[in-house]
Amino acid sequence: MKAQAIAPGTWITIALALATGLAWSANAGGMRDALRENALDLVSASSHASSSPRIVVVDIDSPALRQYGPWPWGRLMLARLVDAVIEAKPLVVGLDMLLAGEDRLSPSAIARRLATQTARSDLAAIAGELADGDLELGHAFERSQTVLGAVLTDEPEPKFRASAPILVRGAPRLLRMWSAKAAIGPLPQLARSAAGVGLIVFENDPDGVARRVPLLALAGGETAPGFAVEIVRVAEEASTLVIDGAPPRLRIGGLVAPLGVDAMLRFRASSPGVWPERTLSATRILEGRFDAAAIRDSTVLIGSSAPEVGILRRTAKAEAAPTVQIEADAIATLLSGKVPMRPSYLSFVETAGATALGLLSFGASLRLRPARGLLVVCALASGWAAAAVLLLRWRELLLDPAGPPVVALSLFALCGLSAAIQTERRERRLRQRFEQHLAPAIVARILARPNDLRLEGESREVTALFTDIEGFTAMTERSQPRELIALLDAYYQLLADIVVAHGGMVDKIVGDAILALFNAPLDLPCHPQRAVECAVALRDATEAFRERPQAQALGLGRTRIGLETGFVIIGDVGGRRKLDYTAHGMAINTAARLEAANKELGTSICIGPVAASRLPPGLVRSVGKLMVRGRSDELEVFEPLRL
Known part of the structure; x- marks a missing residue:
């Protein structure tokens, strides 16, 4: 049977344990003696x-x-x-x-x-x-x-x-x-x-x-x-x-x-x-x-x-x-008649105690959860300190009450720090891998609650933002696959960075379209305004992106954006094999329709009436009314004012 290799993190922990023991034994700079004497000052x-x-x-x-x-x-x-x-x-x-x-x-x-x-x-x-x-x-x-x-x-x-x-x-x-x-x-x-x-x-x-x-x-x-x-x-x-x-x-x-x-x-x-x-x-x-x-x-x-x-x-x-x-x-x-004394053998007792407490602390850091391990180590350290106090009171022996406990607690803290560094590295790798598929906010929630991967459904007001590339189908027909994918990678990265910077989450990418949600899964104050500011930033950034040689060579069209605010049902949807955190509701459909309406209206950003009503005065202007598929009434729509 092949022996299991020791993980690098365990080697780091062992090295820290040895370094702690050597530092205590060497009494570097007289710190051990100073710690003992100051502790004895307190308990005497x-x-x-x-x-x-x-x-x-x-x-x-x-x-x-x-x-x-x-x-x-x-x-x-x-x-x-x-x-x-x-x-x-x-x-x-x-x-x-x-x-x-x-x-x-x-x-x-x-x-x-x-x-x-x-x-x-x-x-x-x-x-x-x-x-x-x-x-x-x-x-x-x-x-x-x-x-x-x-x-x-x-x-x-x-x-x-x-x-x-x-x-x-x-x-x-x-x-x-x-x-x-x-x-x-x-x-x-x-x-x-x-x-x-x-x-x-x-x-x-x-x-x-x-x-x-x-x-x-x-x-x-x-x-x-x-x-x-x-x-x-x-x-x-x-x-x-x-x-x-x-x-x-x-x-x-x-x-x-x-x-x-x-x-x-x-x-x-x-x-x-x-x-x-x-x-x-x-x-x-x-x-x-x-x-x-x-x-x-x-x-x-x-x-x-x-x-x-x-x-x-x-x-x-x-x-x-x-x-x-x-x-x-x-x-x-x-x-x-009660003269404190420190026989030479107490140094050996303290060294043995520090070694024993250090080994127990090391084992607790490896075997127990942090909270339980800390309780165990604190109990051991307190027991040693109490024994030192009792020896001083009953036998006038000056046993160091602080050195061995400090060794144990320091070693546990260093082991905990090593474990935290390893956990952070694993979490970072997990986050990087999952963020290729999920919104960063969803990944953060999964990492915070790893045992609760399914996010329950809820009714929540959100501002939905849809984007689309004008003439995308024609561009795909005249482009080489590798060049198109490279261009889309850079394009989606640009849009995702802007959405996240404005507090939104990229819910999904479908073809050339991006659906972003604001005020989900976490509360975002003034989310309609944040979404409009994000839309303006997306418009300006994509126009600048179109000036790049690669975009000009493929004939990248302008980006159209639609957004609207409303209550939706949001949560995990799917089975054991695949979960998709997404939203369902009229606001989502309306945002998608408004994105398409930009072609008819000659605009780049089309804002629904509910979102517009939540904005400070003077931020948008009306561009008319139109019928939206799926709605029985005309909607007054708006676009941002250029400042």
């Missing part, structure tokens, strides 16, 4: 811990900078702010800023600088009596549990020393941990006064959104904790950090956070509407206009939302989030 519900009263942000905002001076503030002012916060007895205080180098703005620092520049020993002696910002700030830190910030750098710096030991059990695989040559930390005397130092660094995703903060990073080969980790460690009163497990985990006192392969924390971003609930302006703190109970036993972060400070990042919920609010979100995520 904001943690209630983000607005918990346990976290308070003290904001050095623009009003504070206007009132107390531009940034950077001197450390005496920072010491005053920290002292005011400490008076309210917070659990831990974190400064989202880098306090590197000596304070250049305190009186003692200014005096020492002047003494060096002027070589005056009296100024050096006075410096010891003046207020020292670094000293005052260090004293403030000693009065509380304080965490300071550090940043990574590729410049040579002193080796970073963590505030607490980091113990490693086993051999955890942290293959993509953020790494730099060194870290810039706070002034050593400030670091010694603080309870901890953590990294205040961010790395945006390729789409420019900050979604992660480092739990751990490498600074010159030394493991350094992130700022959020160090805040939680101090709050938990943990003396060490422990890395263990497979997949690796970070133990922070009684809390456990998955490390993944990059030791990053995907925090739950909060919206700007949440921030006021947990934020106090530094102005209120400095002026003592706040409720100390709002801070007592809370984690307090001091940072700035002022645009002039320039520490703003785009997050999943905000276009410009201050880093201090991001750190608050990271701490809230850690404290919630």
Whole structure:
């Protein structure tokens, strides 16, 4: 038995399926990752811990900078702010800023600088009596549990020393941990006064959104904790950090956070509407206009939302989030005990899911009708997305909810497009073939309703237009068959194009005559006028056609036209072997008689009284009355006025 050949369209569909799979697997331009991350942004519900009263942000905002001076503030002012916060007895205080180098703005620092520049020993002696910002700030830190910030750098710096030991059990695989040559930390005397130092660094995703903060990073080969980790460690009163497990985990006192392969924390971003609930302006703190109970036993972060400070990042919920609010979100995520994680095996699960959904989508496009296939594919895509949401809510697993469904839907759409192109090509071939025998309007209806090829009869008002070639019989007797057929082909094509352009349909061609109908099978407004305009165009076009050498050689006569309006019975007539969509009625007979009357009247276009009565004034003129065979009364007939 001969194997059935695969249709070209099927090969196109298979090629599209392979191209879709390769594009998804290759992650061209990072589109797959961007799609996954944006989808996870949508399905990740904001943690209630983000607005918990346990976290308070003290904001050095623009009003504070206007009132107390531009940034950077001197450390005496920072010491005053920290002292005011400490008076309210917070659990831990974190400064989202880098306090590197000596304070250049305190009186003692200014005096020492002047003494060096002027070589005056009296100024050096006075410096010891003046207020020292670094000293005052260090004293403030000693009065509380304080965490300071550090940043990574590729410049040579002193080796970073963590505030607490980091113990490693086993051999955890942290293959993509953020790494730099060194870290810039706070002034050593400030670091010694603080309870901890953590990294205040961010790395945006390729789409420019900050979604992660480092739990751990490498600074010159030394493991350094992130700022959020160090805040939680101090709050938990943990003396060490422990890395263990497979997949690796970070133990922070009684809390456990998955490390993944990059030791990053995907925090739950909060919206700007949440921030006021947990934020106090530094102005209120400095002026003592706040409720100390709002801070007592809370984690307090001091940072700035002022645009002039320039520490703003785009997050999943905000276009410009201050880093201090991001750190608050990271701490809230850690404290919630529900840390989103993305184990390496999820990539294989997503690839398998995309493959399975793609194959099912491909099969649905080939086996099912489009509407049913779309329902099936949408159900599969929705099922995958729902499963991803449930895994995130129940197990905190970051399974891509959008990638595999998009692959399935894209593949189904591409297959549908391929099928539509093939259908359109078949339809075009069918239309071209049928339009050789039927009017284009009838072909369109057949293609629109292929299961209803027989057009039911109806009573409809139409304008019938008949044409005839004068002296056609004599011309056929003196013409060669091939030359005559070639001339008639060009002649009928010309007439058919004009009829269709005016909204009519060529009902039939009989000999040298054409019957055209206006207002059938579809409604055509102002059909009598459209028919008259068509008649005038036919007359002018056929007269020009007669000037062609081929027409002159055969002696083509002028074209006579008759038309009339009236109700007719129209529809399919015939049997199973042959159907003819045609019209029957007095208007058809009258139009044929009026066409013949042109010879008697000396006109080219003869219009019946009903059609003439439907025309705007001044479009036609009367050419007399005549008796028409088949009618018992005289008819007044008209011809178009030449404009």
